[in-house]
Amino acid sequence: MRTTSKPTLLDVRTPQEFAEQHVAGAINIPLDQLSARMQELIDLPRPIIAYCRSGNRSGMAVSMMNQNGISDAMNGGGIADMLQAMND
Template identity: 50%
Template sequence: MNRIVIIVLVVLCVIFIIYKLKSVLGVNQTQLKEKIDSGALVVDVRTVAEFQSGHFPGAINIPVDQVSKRLDEFGDKNKSIIVYCASGGRSGSAKSFLESIGYSDVTNAGGLSNMPNP
C-alpha cells in the first residue's frame, strides 16, 4: 500500500513540474513570431551588460529590477508584451508582476535562445 502512495505522489510531482515548465517552455517560436509580427512589445529584462552583449532585434531593455519604475514604457495594459531573459526566471518574475497590476497579454518567452529567428 505504501508503495502505491509513493508512486502516486511521484507521478503527481512529475506532472506538476511539467505543468510549471510549460509556463516557460510551452510558448513555441511560431506563436512568438505571430505576436511579434502583430506588434507585440519585446522586452529584454536582463541587465544592461547582458543586453549590450546581444539581444533580440527590436527589443527594448528594461532590467527586471527596473520594471516597476518604468511602467510607462510598457504602454497600454491590453497590448501584447513578450518578456525574455537568459533562462526564463527573471522574465517569469516580470510577467507575474505585470499581470498582477493589470497587464492582460504578457508572454514569458523564457531565454533569448527561445526567441524566433527574426
Template identity: 50%
Template sequence: MTLEKIIKETNCTIVDVRSHEEFMGGHVANSINIPLQTIPARIEELKGLNTPVVLCCASGNRSGQAQYFLSQHGLDCHNGGSWLEVNYYQSK
C-alpha cells in the same frame, strides 16, 4: 496561441529584462531592454507598448518574475523564457 505564433503573427513588443551589460552582449533584434529591477518604476512606459509583450532573459526566471508582476497590473504579457529561444522563433 503559442509563443511562436505570438512572436510571428502579432505586433508584439519583445522586452529583455536582463541587465544592460547582458543585453549589450547579445539580444533579440528590435527588442528593448528594461532591466527587471526597473520594471516597477517603468510600468506606465510598459503599458504604452504594443501588446502583447513578450518578456525574455537568460533562462526564463527573471522574465517569469516580470510577467507575474506585469500581469498583476493588467498588462497582456507572456514569459518568452530565454532570449535565445525568442530569437529563434523570431528568425524562423
C-alpha cells in the same frame, strides 16, 4: 486586449547582457527597474513578450505586469529560445 501583428519584445536582463546580445527590436528594462518603469509599458503594442537569459526573470516580469493590470504579457523564455523563434 490590444493585439497587433508585431508584439513588443521586452528584454529584462541587465544593460550589460543586453549590450552583448539581444533580439532585434527589443526594448531593455531590467527586472530590478521594471516596477518603477511600469508606466512605460502601458501604451506599447501588445502582446508584450518578456525574455531574459533562462526564463526565470522573464517569468517574474510577467507576474509583475499581470499584477499591474497588463494581462496580455507572455514569458518568451530565454534569449536562445527567442532567437530561435525569430528564425523559425
